Amino acid sequence: MRYKYYVEDWVKPIRSHLFTTKVEITDNHFHLDPQGRKDLAVKDFLNAGGTRLVIVNKPYTPWKKIDKFKEQVNTTLNLANKARDVGAKVAVVASPHPIDLVKMLEFKTKTEASELYLDAVDFCTTLVDENLIVGLGELGRPHFDVDKSVWDLSNQVLLESLKRARDVDAAAVLHTESGTPEVMADISSIASKANFPKNRLVKHYGGPGAIENPSGIVVSIISSSTNIEYASNTNSNFMLETDYLDDPQRPGAVMGPKTVPRKTFKAIENNILSEKQVYKVHTSIPDSVYREFV
Numbered sequence: 584m585r586y587k588y589y590v591e592d593w594v595k596p597i598r599s600h601l602f603t604t605k606v607e608i609t610d611n612h613f614h615l616d617p618q619g620r621k622d623l624a625v626k627d628f629l630n631a632g633g634t635r636l637v638i639v640n641k642p643y644t645p646w647k648k649i650d651k652f653k654e655q656v657n658t659t660l661n662l663a664n665k666a667r668d669v670g671a672k673v674a675v676v677a678s679p680h681p682i683d684l685v686k687m688l689e690f691k692t693k694t695e696a697s698e699l700y701l702d703a704v705d706f707c708t709t710l711v712d713e714n715l716i717v718g719l720g721e722l723g724r725p726h727f728d729v730d731k732s733v734w735d736l737s738n739q740v741l742l743e744s745l746k747r748a749r750d751v752d753a754a755a756v757l758h759t760e761s762g763t764p765e766v767m768a769d770i771s772s773i774a775s776k777a778n779f780p781k782n783r784l785v786k787h788y789g790g791p792g793a794i795e796n797p798s799g800i801v802v803s804i805i806s807s808s809t810n811i812e813y814a815s816n817t818n819s820n821f822m823l824e825t826d827y828l829d830d831p832q833r834p835g836a837v838m839g840p841k842t843v844p845r846k847t848f849k850a851i852e853n854n855i856l857s858e859k860q861v862y863k864v865h866t867s868i869p870d871s872v873y874r875e876f877v
């Protein structure tokens with residue numbers, strides 16, 4: 584049996600039903616790496632019943648100069664086109680990563696670091712203007728403890744980045760510490776200060792803590808069965824993701840490329856997600872956040 588062309592039999596009837604009702608299956612946080620499985624990983628996703636991917640830029644190697652950052656985003660755009668070539672509909676999201684800012688502080692002053700970071704943000708907003716990407720991400724702040732001064736700088740830079748994203752009508756995807764109702768309220772207040780629309784702001788790597796009370800922010804949950812079941816019983820707006828890294832050192836991390844379609848079909852089968860919910864999770868919410876998959 585050729586692995587990459589194998590479509591699981593039990594999925595077929597549900598899949599064809601979903602296809603005739605034009606329901607998409609969207610993985611909201613998927614990375615591709617030039618050293619990884621690239622289009623083969625995308626084929627796995629498609630063969631399992633997936634249709635759309637949000638492909639997120641990845642800091643492939645540490646960068647110190649804006650040109651290097653631009654090269655990396657270009658790599659992401661090329662990988663996204665490869666995903667399209669094999670049949671996925673794709674929305675691309677790119678920005679300097681919040682950890683990039685922390686790393687810059689090893690060789691730059693706070694002012695220099697935030698200037699370089701925001702230059703990279705500006706480059707991404709021009710790509711939004713050119714319709715090459717739909718949003719900025721991952722923006723945010725460190726997920727680990729840092730000095731108060733680094734924390735404050737990260738929040739300041741996040742606020743400024745969201746203002747710039749808003750100016751070009753972009754979506755934004757956030758990488759932060761684990762979501763709790765307090766964290767979500769705090770992020771929400773930063774978004775309000777930036778006048779950034781919360782229905783286009785995504786908390787990535789979400790779980791029950793983020794979705795319990797998301798303060799108007801859209802939560803993209805890591806697609807474990809427990810998370811899906813928890814989320815299905817709330818009224819919060821959520822989407823599903825694998826945070827697939829396409830890292831040859833960590834194959835299948837954070838979750839493998841087939842996970843979102845598989846878990847969705849399982850949840851339908853077990854009456855955990857209704858058809859209406861599937862439509863919201865995979866079609867209407869991603870459409871309103873990212874606007875367009877091509």
Ligand SMILES: [Zn+2]
Nearest residue numbers: 612639721826
């Ligand atoms: Zn990610």
